[in-house]
Amino acid sequence: xxxxxxxxxxxxxPTLPDEIVLALRDVRIYDQVNDREIVHGISFELTPGxxxxxxxxxxxxxxxxxxxxxxxxxxxxxxxxxxxxxTGQEIAGLTPxxxxxxxxxxxxxxFQDPASYLNPSIRVGSQIAxxxxxxxxxxxxxxxxxxLELLAAVHLRNPALVYEQYTFELSGGMLQRxxxxxxxxxxxxxxxADEATTALDVTVQAEILDLLADLQERIGLALLxxxxxxxxxxxxxxxxxxxxxxxxxxxxxxxxxxxNPKHEYTRMLIxxxxxxxxxxxxxxxxxxxxxxxxxx
Amino acid sequence: xxxxxxxxxxxxxxxxxxxxxxxxxxDGVSLEVRRGETVxxxxxxGSGKSTLARTILGLVPASAGRVVIDGEEVSGYRQxxxxxxxxxxxxxxxxxxxxxxxxPDVTIADSLIEPLLIRGVARGEALVRVRxxxxxxxxDEELLARLPGELSGGQRQxxxxxxxxxxxxxxxxxxxxxxxxxxxxxxxVLEILKELRTSGVALVFISHDLGSVAGVADRVAVMxxxxxxxxxxxxxxxxxPQHVYTRxxxxxxxxxxxxxxSRADRDALRAALLTA
Numbered sequence: 001x002x003x004x005x006x007x008x009x010x011x012x013x014p015t016l017p018d019e020i021v022l023a024l025r026d027v028r029i030y031d032q033v034n035d036r037e038i039v040h041g042i043s044f045e046l047t048p049g050x051x052x053x054x055x056x057x058x059x060x061x062x063x064x065x066x067x068x069x070x071x072x073x074x075x076x077x078x079x080x081x082x083x084x085x086x087t088g089q090e091i092a093g094l095t096p097x098x099x100x101x102x103x104x105x106x107x108x109x110x111f112q113d114p115a116s117y118l119n120p121s122i123r124v125g126s127q128i129a130x131x132x133x134x135x136x137x138x139x140x141x142x143x144x145x146x147x148l149e150l151l152a153a154v155h156l157r158n159p160a161l162v163y164e165q166y167t168f169e170l171s172g173g174m175l176q177r178x179x180x181x182x183x184x185x186x187x188x189x190x191x192x193a194d195e196a197t198t199a200l201d202v203t204v205q206a207e208i209l210d211l212l213a214d215l216q217e218r219i220g221l222a223l224l225x226x227x228x229x230x231x232x233x234x235x236x237x238x239x240x241x242x243x244x245x246x247x248x249x250x251x252x253x254x255x256x257x258x259x260n261p262k263h264e265y266t267r268m269l270i271x272x273x274x275x276x277x278x279x280x281x282x283x284x285x286x287x288x289x290x291x292x293x294x295x296x
Numbered sequence: 297x298x299x300x301x302x303x304x305x306x307x308x309x310x311x312x313x314x315x316x317x318x319x320x321x322x323d324g325v326s327l328e329v330r331r332g333e334t335v336x337x338x339x340x341x342g343s344g345k346s347t348l349a350r351t352i353l354g355l356v357p358a359s360a361g362r363v364v365i366d367g368e369e370v371s372g373y374r375q376x377x378x379x380x381x382x383x384x385x386x387x388x389x390x391x392x393x394x395x396x397x398x399x400p401d402v403t404i405a406d407s408l409i410e411p412l413l414i415r416g417v418a419r420g421e422a423l424v425r426v427r428x429x430x431x432x433x434x435x436d437e438e439l440l441a442r443l444p445g446e447l448s449g450g451q452r453q454x455x456x457x458x459x460x461x462x463x464x465x466x467x468x469x470x471x472x473x474x475x476x477x478x479x480x481x482x483x484x485v486l487e488i489l490k491e492l493r494t495s496g497v498a499l500v501f502i503s504h505d506l507g508s509v510a511g512v513a514d515r516v517a518v519m520x521x522x523x524x525x526x527x528x529x530x531x532x533x534x535x536x537p538q539h540v541y542t543r544x545x546x547x548x549x550x551x552x553x554x555x556x557x558s559r560a561d562r563d564a565l566r567a568a569l570l571t572a
Contacts, residue, residue, distance in 0.1 A: 057479065058478065201340035202340070202507075202545060206548030206549075206562055207562075228478070231507075235550050268480065268483070275511055276486045276508065276512070279553065281534040281535055
């Protein structure tokens with residue numbers, strides 16, 4: 001696997017395979033208006049090409065954790081304990097200018113509702129080209145060329161056509177691809193996907209998850225995948241954190257958490273799939289075929 | 297029509313729009329649901345599953361085909377006849393968002409007895425009749441005095457299910473009933489739906505996600521681009537899917553052990569679907 005593939009530009013900051021690109025150490029998040037702690041200590045580390053997942057219901061604190069790592073906590077929330085480091089740099093005390101330098105070029109994100117992050121009255125291609133010009137200083141023509149490359153890299157079938165389209169002309173899955181193209185435009189080291197596939201149909205969700213896995217393999221992107229669905233997280237991640245009401249109730253390698261869940265809440269998430277999902281049919285079938293096959 | 301069929305849909309066509317903008321939403325759909333049976337209706341956004349539900353309920357006019365509900369041919373019904381049919385409560389509907397079916401200013405008790413009052417049942421008698429239903433949807437009697445806004449999303453959805461059952465319908469259509477709920481509430485509602493089968497009511501459970509109906513449905517019907525492309529027992533459809541779309545759908549559903557399909561398999565299925 002080459003870290004610097006055809007997708008990386010000369011602007012890309014080179015990373016070492018075992019360099020810690022995102023580290024959260026006992027991070028606590030406080031709600032200053034309601035005077036209470038919302039996230040009670042979360043720790044994990046990301047290295048290039050690794051995927052960590054956070055699973056939990058809405059209100060469990062997973063989105064606040066993402067926003068803390070991106071320096072975009074809502075107004076009255078603050079990091080009240082622990083530390084966050086992005087490629088070795090402690091984020092406490094970063095100025096807004098320093099954050100602007102980091103976001104997009106080192107750490108980037110995609111969220112649940114792609115349409116709300118794009119301007120409806122500007123062609124989507126121009127919006128990606130704009131990101132490239134601002135973040136890398138590329139000239140107009142270079143930026144356009146690179147934007148088209150990115151639209152192809154996120155497996156949009158007709159990049160030249162999509163470039164000229166407006167948000168209302170694209171489906172939810174196509175919009176999420178455009179957002180991912182914009183998010184990786186400035187060669188970030190870390191990409192956060194926060195419920196990025198929740199609003200999509202199952203078949204489109206699988207396409208986006210496949211795309212994320214593809215980017216992680218091809219350009220060594222470090223991924224933080226956040227979802228309410230344990231199976232989505234399980235499909236992509238090396239390590240899983242299970243959050244509930246601001247608490248990490250379980251954390252470990254994905255296979256370990258799935259096969260030997262320790263916490264009652266994790267067991268409930270698994271039972272939901274085993275009793276009410278496809279699993280009970282598919283596993284009986286797989287056993288007959290002589291063992292489970294892990295999708296690559 | 298078999299004696300135990302509660303719903304029989306035959307060669308149903310639905311068109312939206314007029315002239316050059318006329319588009320076909322349903323194309324020759326046939327579906328049968330028997331007494332006490334739960335049928336999962338699966339398909340992606342825009343596949344026509346909600347249009348099918350609305351056509352069955354008389355909310356969308358069909359351009360061709362027949363709908364028979366509990367032995368009564370309703371295809372040619374006028375608005376007045378539909379209103380009479382709905383008042384009798386033979387067929388009921390549960391939405392994804394229970395706030396759409398519950399009046400925010402009316403107590404849970406009054407919401408639950410309303411369909412009975414419309415049918416001329418006295419208030420006291422109606423209150424007696426809804427009690428066993430509360431047990432069936434696992435709701436505490438003390439919730440009766442509350443307003444919908446004072447209940448959790450999961451509790452509200454269980455109230456909506458209870459309200460749909462109050463007229464002892466032959467058929468209940470549930471449109472994405474668990475999609476907006478968190479895991480604990482989703483499991484609870486799915487368990488309730490599963491238990492309902494013993495009461496003889498037929499359920500049509502609409503979802504974009506095969507995973508959420510797999511544990512509840514006896515049979516599954518798969519819709520794709522306005523057509524019903526595959527029907528079978530839940531086991532048949534999941535373990536031996538025939539249509540390319542069904543195979544892609546199952547290969548795409550995230551499972552805990554990822555036993556379904558590899559990325560390469562999914563890519564091949566997507567390509568096959570595009571050329572189909």
